[in-house]
Amino acid sequence: MLPRSLFVTTALCLGLTRAEQASNFDLPPELMEEHGCDAQCQAAVAQANAADLQIFGTEFDFEFYSTAAxxxxxxPGDVLKLNLVDSSTINVEPGTTVFKMQYTSEDLDGSPVPATAFIAFPITEAADPYRLVAIAHGTTGVFRGCAPSVSNAMPSYQGxxxxxxxxxxxxxxxxxxxxTNHKYLSNAAHANDLxxxxxxxxSAFPHRLTNEWVSFxxxxxxxxxxxxSEHKLVQDPKSGYLGGVALAPAAPQTHEQIISGLDMFRDSTDLAALSYLPAMIGVYLGVKAVFPDYDPTWLSNEAKKLFELPGLGQYCVTAMWSLLxxxxxxxxxxxxxxxxxxxxxxxxxxxxxxxGSLASRPLLVAHxxxxxxxxxxSTIAAFKDACSHGNxxxxxxxxxxxxSGVVAESRPEWLRFIADRFDGAEFDNACAK
Structure with a gap:
């Protein structure tokens, strides 16, 4: 068993920089008015900015997050930077070891692109290498200051x-x-990042992590x-990929979600339908991040103007959706x-x-x-499509x-699913609901 002191030795050459704000900036009231955000809207944004800054308003290490020389x-896959995090500054159980990493990923067009992540080792020591889980976080925002690794709250790691x-x-x-910009809901790019x-x-910890891994x-x-799960690289057994867990997937089929969302608003006077507005705007922002000239006729000019504000203020998720x-x-x-x-x-x-993309490794979806x-x-429709191709x-x-509730409620099922993958158990309930 390797001592934890070895982790510290790995990162001796790395340091800290001063704290600066990188998200949720206050904007002039007249600018917000010009974009359709009146006094009531501005009050909501101010309150939401404060909530976001409780999570993302901690140290932003501009030196670390700048592109490595x-x-x-x-x-893709190269380590560019590795920082040991002072565990006393983050919300984790004592004994947890955390690193921040900058590495090279691959963009939608196949070009190399820098990305960041954190690596966390649990409080329990392991005689053998730790089983590895790659975590894909939910929406935190679409700008640089909204990265989960920025937050001392460690929102992606709790539990x-x-x-x-x-x-x-x-x-x-x-x-x-x-x-580069964050291509929100570009699942192909996010899969590359994973x-x-x-x-x-x-590569950073070859003796501390298993070759086998799952995603969550x-x-x-x-x-x-x-x-x-449909990526060509994980179909190769040499990748070590064993399977994944997808909870309440936000954008399995974005165009179909636009269609169904518009149908809902056309046919429903139920105020509960308002809850789907962020998903609709989210798809708009995601598509526009890839196709900058995207100008959909289904979205009003008022909405398009309003949602220029998140970029101007670098809003994270709470402030962004408060505009609605x-x-x-x-x-x-x-x-x-x-x-x-x-x-x-x-x-x-x-x-x-x-x-139509084929998958060879088990996938558990819960909603x-x-x-x-x-x-x-939308999840049921995508599930049926995947099953029709034998995935x-x-x-x-x-x-x-x-x-949110499905995460905790399904925890026993997905923990069992993950353990079964590492233990080599058969996946015998494919295409069952």
Whole structure:
């Protein structure tokens, strides 16, 4: 068994920089007014900014998150920087060891791109290498200051430190490091970030991590894990990939989600339908991140102007969605027809799941039937598509659970699923619901 002191020796040459704010900046009231955010809206944003800064307003290490000098000569999976984190400054159980890592990933167009992540070893010592889980986080925002590794709260890691698993948790490209923009809901890019975070982590700690690994994701991360299961690299047994867990996947098939969302707003006067507005705007922001000229006719000019504010203020998720709190669908939606939205169709071809891509490793999907953030129907449709192509996938629907509640409620099932993958158990309930 290797002593924990070896972890410290690994990172002796790395240091800290001063704390500076990197997200949720206050904007002039007149600028917000120009973008359609009135006094009531501004009050909501101010409150939401404060909430975001409770999570992301901690130390932002501009030196660490800047692109490494050795990036240009690197290839996907290379470690660019590695920092040992002072555990007394973060919200983890005593005895947990955490590193921040910058590594090289691969963008949608196949070009190399820097990304950041954290690696965490649990409080339990292991005689053998730790079993490795790659974590894909849910929506935190779409700008650099909203990266999970920035936060001392360690939101992506809560609940894992008392397990037997080591984790590598990517921030996704464009969060933390801003060499390129964050391509929100681009599942293909997020899957690359997951794969190459694992390659880099195993390179950094070759004797402390198993070659075998599984993935785990919720919401945005749930879709990323699903797309990962279809990635050509993990079909190769040499990758060590054993399977994944996708909880409440946010964007399995984005164009179809636009269609179903618009149908919901056209046919429903139920105020609960308002809960789906963030998902609709999220798809718009995600598609626009890949196709900057995206100008959908179903979204009003008022909404497009309003959602320029998150970029100006570098808002994280709470502030970003607070812009919707004082608006309404009739102001934000210009049409209920997206059938000719060719750009979102192209985005779905690149990033959708269950569209004919084959998978060879087991995937557990879980969704709550009371989820008012992402419709369970979109998950069911993608599940049926995946099954029609013979992919080994199981869907569990949890009665009474919402978007967040399904994580804890399904925990016994997904912990058992992960353990079974490492133990070599058969996956005998594929395409069961």
């Amino acid at each position: 050795n990036f240009t000569a690197s290839k 894992w430190e008392t397990t037997e698993y080591a984790v590598v948790a990517t921030d996704y490209t464009g969060l933390g490091n801003n060499y 794969i190459y975070s694992v390659v880099a982590a195993k 994701g919720h919401s945005q991360g749930g879709s990323a894990v699903w797309k990962l 709190g004082t608006s309404s669908p009739d102001k934000l939606l210009a049409s209920f027809d997206a059938s000719k939205d060719s750009t979102s169709m192209e985005f779905q071809k690149i990033n959708g799941v269950g569209l 709550g039937d009371k989820d008012v953030t992402v419709s369970v129907n 080994p996938i199981h869907l569990s629907i949890y009665p009474g659970q919402d978007h």
